[in-house]
Amino acid sequence: MALKLNQSEFEIHRDEQKCISCQVCVRQCSNDVHEYDEDNESIISDNIKCVGCQRCETLCPTGAIRIKQRESEFKYNYNWSPGHLKNIYKQAETGGVILTGMGSDKPYTIYWDHILFNASQVTNPSIDPLREPMEIKTFIGRKPDKIDLYKSSGKNMKNPVFLTNLGPQLEAEIPVLFSAMSYGSISLNAVKSISRAAYEFGTFYNTGEGGLHKDLKKYSESTIVQVASGRFGVDKDYLNSGAAIEIKIGQGAKPGIGGHLPGEKVNYEVSTTRMIPEGADAISPAPHHDIYSIEDLAQLISALKEATEYKKPVGVKVSAVHNIAPIASGIVRAGADFISIDGFRGGTGAAPQVIRDNVGIPIELALASVDIRLREEGIRHNISLLVAGSIRSSSDVIKAIALGADAVYIGTAALLALGCHLCQKCYTSKCNWGIATQDPYLTKRLNPEIGARRLYNLLTAWAHEIKEMLGGAGINAIESLRGNREHLRGIGLSEKELSILGIKHAGEAW
Amino acid sequence: MQGRLGKVKKIFIREEFCIACRLCEIYCQVEHSKSKKILKAFKEEKDLISRVLVEEVGFNSFAIQCRHCSEALCVEACISGAMIKNKNTGIVICDENKCVGCWMCIMACPYGVIKRNISEKKVASKCDLCGDEEYPVCVKNCPNEALQLRDI
Amino acid sequence: MSNILEDNHLKAKYVIIGNSAAGLSCAEGIRSGDKKAKIMILTNEKFDNYSKPLISYFLAGKIDLKNIFFKDHDFYKKHSLTLLKDFNVKKINFRNKEILSWDDKKVIYEKLCIAAGGVPIIPQVELAFLSEKEEPGNNSNDSHIKHGRSGIKSRIISEIDIKNIDGIFTFTTMDDSLKIKKYVTANKIKESVILGGGLIGLKSAESLLSLGIRINIIEMSGRLLPSSFDKTASEIYEKAFRDKKSSVSVNKTIKRVYIKNNKVVAVETGDGKVIYTDMLVIAAGVKPNIDFIDEETEERKNLVFLRGIKTDKYMRTEVRDVFAAGDIVENKNVLKNSIENIAIWPLAVRQGMAAGQNMAGFFKEYSGGFPMNSVEIFDIPGVAIGITNPDNFDKKHLEIITDYNRDLNVYKKIVIFENKIIGVLLIGNIERAGIFSGLITNKVNVGKIKDLLLKDDFGVIQLPAEYKKHLVTGDAVAL
Numbered sequence A: 001m002a003l004k005l006n007q008s009e010f011e012i013h014r015d016e017q018k019c020i021s022c023q024v025c026v027r028q029c030s031n032d033v034h035e036y037d038e039d040n041e042s043i044i045s046d047n048i049k050c051v052g053c054q055r056c057e058t059l060c061p062t063g064a065i066r067i068k069q070r071e072s073e074f075k076y077n078y079n080w081s082p083g084h085l086k087n088i089y090k091q092a093e094t095g096g097v098i099l100t101g102m103g104s105d106k107p108y109t110i111y112w113d114h115i116l117f118n119a120s121q122v123t124n125p126s127i128d129p130l131r132e133p134m135e136i137k138t139f140i141g142r143k144p145d146k147i148d149l150y151k152s153s154g155k156n157m158k159n160p161v162f163l164t165n166l167g168p169q170l171e172a173e174i175p176v177l178f179s180a181m182s183y184g185s186i187s188l189n190a191v192k193s194i195s196r197a198a199y200e201f202g203t204f205y206n207t208g209e210g211g212l213h214k215d216l217k218k219y220s221e222s223t224i225v226q227v228a229s230g231r232f233g234v235d236k237d238y239l240n241s242g243a244a245i246e247i248k249i250g251q252g253a254k255p256g257i258g259g260h261l262p263g264e265k266v267n268y269e270v271s272t273t274r275m276i277p278e279g280a281d282a283i284s285p286a287p288h289h290d291i292y293s294i295e296d297l298a299q300l301i302s303a304l305k306e307a308t309e310y311k312k313p314v315g316v317k318v319s320a321v322h323n324i325a326p327i328a329s330g331i332v333r334a335g336a337d338f339i340s341i342d343g344f345r346g347g348t349g350a351a352p353q354v355i356r357d358n359v360g361i362p363i364e365l366a367l368a369s370v371d372i373r374l375r376e377e378g379i380r381h382n383i384s385l386l387v388a389g390s391i392r393s394s395s396d397v398i399k400a401i402a403l404g405a406d407a408v409y410i411g412t413a414a415l416l417a418l419g420c421h422l423c424q425k426c427y428t429s430k431c432n433w434g435i436a437t438q439d440p441y442l443t444k445r446l447n448p449e450i451g452a453r454r455l456y457n458l459l460t461a462w463a464h465e466i467k468e469m470l471g472g473a474g475i476n477a478i479e480s481l482r483g484n485r486e487h488l489r490g491i492g493l494s495e496k497e498l499s500i501l502g503i504k505h506a507g508e509a510w
Numbered sequence B: 001m002q003g004r005l006g007k008v009k010k011i012f013i014r015e016e017f018c019i020a021c022r023l024c025e026i027y028c029q030v031e032h033s034k035s036k037k038i039l040k041a042f043k044e045e046k047d048l049i050s051r052v053l054v055e056e057v058g059f060n061s062f063a064i065q066c067r068h069c070s071e072a073l074c075v076e077a078c079i080s081g082a083m084i085k086n087k088n089t090g091i092v093i094c095d096e097n098k099c100v101g102c103w104m105c106i107m108a109c110p111y112g113v114i115k116r117n118i119s120e121k122k123v124a125s126k127c128d129l130c131g132d133e134e135y136p137v138c139v140k141n142c143p144n145e146a147l148q149l150r151d152i
Numbered sequence C: 001m002s003n004i005l006e007d008n009h010l011k012a013k014y015v016i017i018g019n020s021a022a023g024l025s026c027a028e029g030i031r032s033g034d035k036k037a038k039i040m041i042l043t044n045e046k047f048d049n050y051s052k053p054l055i056s057y058f059l060a061g062k063i064d065l066k067n068i069f070f071k072d073h074d075f076y077k078k079h080s081l082t083l084l085k086d087f088n089v090k091k092i093n094f095r096n097k098e099i100l101s102w103d104d105k106k107v108i109y110e111k112l113c114i115a116a117g118g119v120p121i122i123p124q125v126e127l128a129f130l131s132e133k134e135e136p137g138n139n140s141n142d143s144h145i146k147h148g149r150s151g152i153k154s155r156i157i158s159e160i161d162i163k164n165i166d167g168i169f170t171f172t173t174m175d176d177s178l179k180i181k182k183y184v185t186a187n188k189i190k191e192s193v194i195l196g197g198g199l200i201g202l203k204s205a206e207s208l209l210s211l212g213i214r215i216n217i218i219e220m221s222g223r224l225l226p227s228s229f230d231k232t233a234s235e236i237y238e239k240a241f242r243d244k245k246s247s248v249s250v251n252k253t254i255k256r257v258y259i260k261n262n263k264v265v266a267v268e269t270g271d272g273k274v275i276y277t278d279m280l281v282i283a284a285g286v287k288p289n290i291d292f293i294d295e296e297t298e299e300r301k302n303l304v305f306l307r308g309i310k311t312d313k314y315m316r317t318e319v320r321d322v323f324a325a326g327d328i329v330e331n332k333n334v335l336k337n338s339i340e341n342i343a344i345w346p347l348a349v350r351q352g353m354a355a356g357q358n359m360a361g362f363f364k365e366y367s368g369g370f371p372m373n374s375v376e377i378f379d380i381p382g383v384a385i386g387i388t389n390p391d392n393f394d395k396k397h398l399e400i401i402t403d404y405n406r407d408l409n410v411y412k413k414i415v416i417f418e419n420k421i422i423g424v425l426l427i428g429n430i431e432r433a434g435i436f437s438g439l440i441t442n443k444v445n446v447g448k449i450k451d452l453l454l455k456d457d458f459g460v461i462q463l464p465a466e467y468k469k470h471l472v473t474g475d476a477v478a479l
């Protein structure tokens, strides 16, 4: 065997004074980093196998372990960064595409961090959300062009009758939904945690392209079922067991390419849920083979609406690409009730690193340009706009809404709440946190009762923070913030960026 | 465990969530050590005994400790009167002063959760639900709630 | 507790003969249903209560008088029990529901539980009384003589002899233990012969050894603890005895005991060997204590089946309102499906409880039991459960699996009949022994897990799914 050139990414520091050789680390690491040496009654750790997931560090009862990023691995070179070297060494060894997991970690501009939110002073009063009602409930679905009311005369004047036929709407208690993460890419316990949290909080989760496991049917009123190019698990019953349907065209982390769930992850449960043979590779083609135009998309949308008797909103998920604004316009015209746009920093279970880090555009820019374009075309109200791709906090949510989103999808944030430590090794299926794996030894580690509780807590916390910020800005309903760019200011952004975002620079008054 | 909430409490085993980390065993050893301090106990004390036992085969595992049976076979078998069931709290406890280490209880317990402690005087060692602690330490330190304290 | 001796016509709704495992458990059983009626407990001993199995620990000095009680001092008060100490039952007049003592006290009962336990078996050993000049062993070839060559007086040993002659003891009561303790200290005893290598023999041996006394065990059968051990198990302990400069002689009996100046001086084995000793412990087993049930009466015939008092599943005897429990009883051996006397503590407690509850009017079933015992001698723990020497079982359906690690002194033997465990012998490593008791009690089919039974990590997790589930998720109810 030839020499391997890659060095370890992490250093494991074990404080021998604190280590009691209880072997929790040995048992918990699925990468076999730690090993108990009977002769010395001590534990030896192998840096090179460590992926930095910090499971051992978290569980060590004496705090004896520290996982540290290993510094100065390679001789400094601005041009040839360690990333390039490592990839080249690896590819020279394997001849393969470099796979990765989660969203891109490359230092492109994060626009959320260059946008500031407003607050009231003197001329308009702020609102205390603890004392006064504050509405963050959000309806997702096509809104009518105008509202017709029948007003009777005489005594009944007070109770007008609503004449407009409003299409199906999703009613979310918070403008935050859980994004599509399929059973298969994540464990059933992870999906159970997410679906239960959505159900209990009164929001929605998305099945992803993995079908709907029978244990999750009880949460169907909080479920958005996805129809992707592989059409896994799709039948009439599936379509009808969700509250809404989402056609998946693309994913932010890997625009333009399909997916591949290797056969070894297709165990009995996954196979019955996806309706494919056990052990067979689950391949999602890059395009839907029946969609080559907006017209084709329109046909699928209406087919799905037919199948569900026009009772459920049907949406379309696309990745944020350069032409996103006209594409979105087409999607509205194809009859979709909502559009989900996934920015290029969106998470993934597995994607070629070269695509993840180099294809697509940031969600902030995509969102702003879509919102502006649809307004210009006068069709913004015809659709709800959901955005995803690295929504990290309640402030990201609030900024997204002021930039024109109806609601956001969170994926990575949800997984973090479940314990994910962003080691980005989802594709190895050895997730030590029991999330991105189907290994029963590992999936047990995620107790869905705890998972659901943590996610519920996260939503509760964000809801409080959102209300706090709205109140500060003198707004008592999230509806009033939607697309209200006057509440946003850019900082450290160029004229061009500001104009795409449609916001003023910090320091500029109304 | 009456006195905590005035109710009899019991530890429930949830096999599907046990991840075989054995933290329960570690904390049990500490709780029943002299110092009750993890580093001191493990570094300086000898013969720490865990009264909860993690069993593991493949990915199946669970932690099992005294079930504090309603008709406790160990109590029935005890020749010294050391093993008694408190009628109010439901807890079965071995009075280590009285225990003579005859192991009748070990022979009788169908769960196999009583251990020989021969470090000093021979005594039977078993779960005491951590006496005055609000939660038994195994329950408190299980990272995945595979052990749960519930009222019965 | 009160000890009312002035009144010699005592009456109680419930009377219990026996103040030990079965008797006190019976009292608790009665109180679980009847909180008020008078319960009277009779004992021929002078102690509040004590645990018989602890007398060896007491002798060895491992526990003091304070800890020999297995029920604490307010047990009697808490359950309002009247304890009559020194009440030595002479006879029971079942027709009049009267119990009479040797010192003419009388107790009248409505319901009676006989829990008088067992008494030591005294084997047919000859006592030879030597004069000052005579030496043991001269007349070894003649076992029939009443007056030997040199005019040696001899007779078959009796209970009175054990009381009166110095250095001969039985070992089943606290009194025995106290007497031995006194004797060995007063006479600075260095060596003792023990007749019998059963449980009591071993327990007394261990106590005496820990007092620095060398031991000579004479066992009639081919091994120690013949009812529970097999040859391998026995040898582990035999070797341990040898290591302590003591000896175990199997396949040997004592035919004669030499007495000089009313004191033991030697014993002679069946094959004529003379062993000089200052002390002899007779540990030839125990039998149900039924002497106070008049041999002549109709009731005796009804009560006694083989050697003990026969009881049904409610611990009732054939005589109206009379129950029995503990070592005195004959009941079902569930493994052999026979009626026999199983003299062990846990069953005494269980039977006592059932008897008491039934006396108070419940229908609490006692479903039978099987023998089991635990010993720890020279720090080698040993457990024998059920039938460990299956002689009368159809060989076709019988399987015996064993594992013997000589270096570690660990021996395991499992007896399986028709895919169910009926016996387990564990020496050296008894961790989790109770799992086997559970498997035996619940008649769990172990056909699929046979090769796991002997593994070191054998535990609940390997058990058949149904039974495992019962143990893990079951509401901790007794099986």
Ligand SMILES: Cc1cc2nc3c(=O)[nH]c(=O)nc-3n(C[C@H](O)[C@H](O)[C@H](O)COP(=O)(O)OP(=O)(O)OC[C@H]3O[C@@H](n4cnc5c(N)ncnc54)[C@H](O)[C@@H]3O)c2cc1C
Pocket: B079, B102, B104, C017, C018, C019, C020, C021, C022, C023, C042, C043, C044, C045, C052, C053, C054, C055, C056, C087, C088, C089, C090, C115, C116, C117, C118, C171, C172, C173, C199, C200, C203, C289, C292, C325, C326, C327, C328, C343, C344, C345, C346, C348, C372, C373, C374
């Ligand atoms: C040395 C020794 C060690 C033992 N070790 C073990 C062991 O490790 N494990 C085990 O399971 N078992 C052991 N046993 C057996 C165990 O002690 C008995 O199974 C148990 O004591 C039986 O309880 P019982 O209540 O039936 O009778 P006992 O304990 O024999 O009690 C009989 C009671 O009846 C009273 N009594 C008897 N005759 C009369 C009378 N005429 N008048 C009034 N009262 C009377 C006595 O005072 C006593 O209170 C051991 C026994 C001995 C002697």
Ligand code: SF4
Pocket: B017, B018, B019, B020, B021, B022, B023, B024, B025, B054, B062, B063, B141, B142, B143, B144, B145, B146, B147
């Ligand atoms: S601490 Fe919890 S999860 Fe870990 S082994 Fe014990 S019971 Fe199982």
Ligand code: SF4
Pocket: B077, B078, B079, B080, B081, B082, B083, B094, B098, B099, B100, B101, B102, B103, B104, B105, B106, B123, B124
């Ligand atoms: S070992 Fe101790 S607690 Fe167990 S039966 Fe013997 S005396 Fe009782």
